Amino acid sequence: MSKAGETGEMNMTYLEEARELLREFPVADGHNDLPWALREQVRYDLDARDIATDQSAYLHTDLARLRAGGVGAQFWSVYVPSDRPGAVPATLEQIDCVRQLIDRYPAALRAALTAADMEAARAEGRVASLMGAEGGHSIDNSLATLRALYALGVRYMTLTHNDNIAWADSATDDPAVGGLSAFGRAVVREMNREGMLVDLSHVAATTMRDGLATSVAPVIFSHSSSRAVCDHPRNIPDDVLERLPANGGVAMVTFVPKFVLQAAVDWTAAADENMRAHGFHHLDTTPEAMAIHRAFEERNPRPVATVSTVADHLDHMREVAGIDHLGIGGDYDGTAFTPDGLDDVSGYPNLIAELLDRGWSRTDLTKLTWQNAVRVLGAAEDVARDLRSRTAPSNATLEQLDG
């Protein structure tokens, strides 16, 4: 116990060191759902959620907190739900939202399409703003639409969201095609050709393995943690992490408590079971359903994840994949709950301080926060340049390839 005071003091020093490090090598975060939050909360009325002012009552994200958190690049998710029609039009509206944000806050945000753009933004002290699509449903089985999204600036696509799609299995759905179908592999190859990163978060382990086998460019996990540390299907198994060095890809650790903390996984499962026992869908948010949920929560306090929980994942992932294959993908504004100390986008320095405390070197941390993410996008560009010089765009269809 005599160490407690000392540790506190140490942490202060580490926190300062973390902030200093982030000034030079800021966080390039793989996933932030601000656009969806703006759509759901205010239907894109950007005056009503002016992120130049404090939005902590409504959002995890605003410009001041991005700055405080040492964020230097952000993949803004242009997520749309997979369980309703009209994914393509909705995705375009999400893209338009990001473009409007960039136009609206030119001093804080800079549009970024390439690794070079990311470095330029860092040099200017602006947040490099990239886009990632979350789920193959956003291209409606069309490689032409995939290319259109690329042309609009989308630089990664998660192959699925929570539901299976025709050509890829999701981690949180029943196995169907058993990974990637033939068309799914064609999608991956076309992404390679365009220079759009293949994101293997949210997909089934079978899809992860098929994606790694198919992609000739480095892949990413935009927001996933380690399954060995916390057994949740959304996390990455060790055999997949082990393949990242050969592929060159990056696994960006996520903070979502119900994915990173085993106790939270178990608690969420029990809570969902409780909802179903009362005749509700487990994601129901109607007042009646929420009342049932609150009653459950009063009886069973929600387990709380901490900075240390996330650091445990990083320590393990580093053991398995190596320091060159780690990144950060907070999933802010995409999750209701966050770990203690990582409550919003201003929390990243706490994680870096924790890792400094655990003995991570400055060089290693710059790879984690910035360098790996920039490298992986640049590598995708190199592969695309080569492929485009040798191959024509594909217009293969689901019907042709998957019969």
Add this chain to the structure above:
Amino acid sequence: MADLQDELEATAEAGALDAPPRAETAEVTRDGTKAPPAAPERLEDLENLEGQEEDLEDPDGLEDPDGLEDPDGLEDPDGLGEAHEFLAAHPVADGYSGLPWVLRHFPSYDLELGEGGVDTDVPRMRKGHIGALFWSLHLSDRLTGERAVGATLEQLDLVRTVVHAHPEGLRLVHSAGETTDARNCGRIGILLGPAGAPSLGDSLGILRALHALGLKAVTLAGASWAGEAGLSRFGEEVVREMNRLGVLADVSGASESTVRRALAVSRAPVLCTRSAAAALRPHPVNLPDDLLAVLGEAHGLCMVPLTAEQTGPSIRDVADHLDHVRAIVGPECVGLSGTYDSGAAHPQNLADASCYPRLVAELMHRGWSQDDLALLTWGNVQRVLRTADFTARAAQDRREASTAKIGDLDG
């Protein structure tokens, strides 16, 4: 001067000096002797034209400019030397081509060498002196709702792919300046649009996304906000947002009330990408004289299509429409629209994109001045593009991107 080849050509015949530069050396001699008889003939025709219009239908020479081939066949193979010469300096900016939708169904194509299955390819566009061309993104009527947005993205991707595959001939352009640049580089400028109103998915965000992909014109027809009753409140907001972005409003095929409302609301010139005169030939897409007059007052642009259905079966019919439209809207507000590869039948001798010189020759016979012709073929489209860009820059200083929703405005 010391160039040996120049010397050789110069010694061929003294008459060569009188010949138009494009004439081939071997034919130059005959040109000197045979051209004079041809000229008075033309003058005579012009007088006839002024005198009585019925005569127009009779003389063979005029009915089919190819008829001129016989007397002048040797000096000027197709009798269109003057038209070619004029178009070389003032190419055609063509308001409508249905090529993207046709190519969608082709397993492969080569527009650079020539593509027999379509009316438009690079060699024929060069022969027709097309310098810029709107590529329509109109979809089949069966594609509506959310499918229309995805299909539009696919069409845009197709256009990008096609243009990318023909870098020697084609170049995507988005503004008046880029169009001129493309021409100065010997490329045909491809402008994206018009797209149909259903492509916007009732969303200004989607309009902005499509604009970011290069969309330059939208037809205000076929959506709940641009129907028979005219523009709804959301429809007007669409037009204002188009003004802010620099996307042109096309009202060919729009209802009369939509045309009037669009002309009133739009701060940028309004286009008709394929409308002829309803007074000469009734057709739902043709404009009656009163609407043409309003379009002219608003300084819009009426681009007359070369289709048998809308303008009639002969070159003279097309020219009649051009005369009529010019008389009403003025020479600054009339343009040309090939409407090739749109499924429409074309007037005789205007079967494909190479035929513009014949039409220009006809207009020359009718006494169109060089200035008016230059506006018709190229200048008016340039003016409209330039004004739209200017309007957009001015509007962007005043207006933020509109967040209006169709549900809020149209209930």
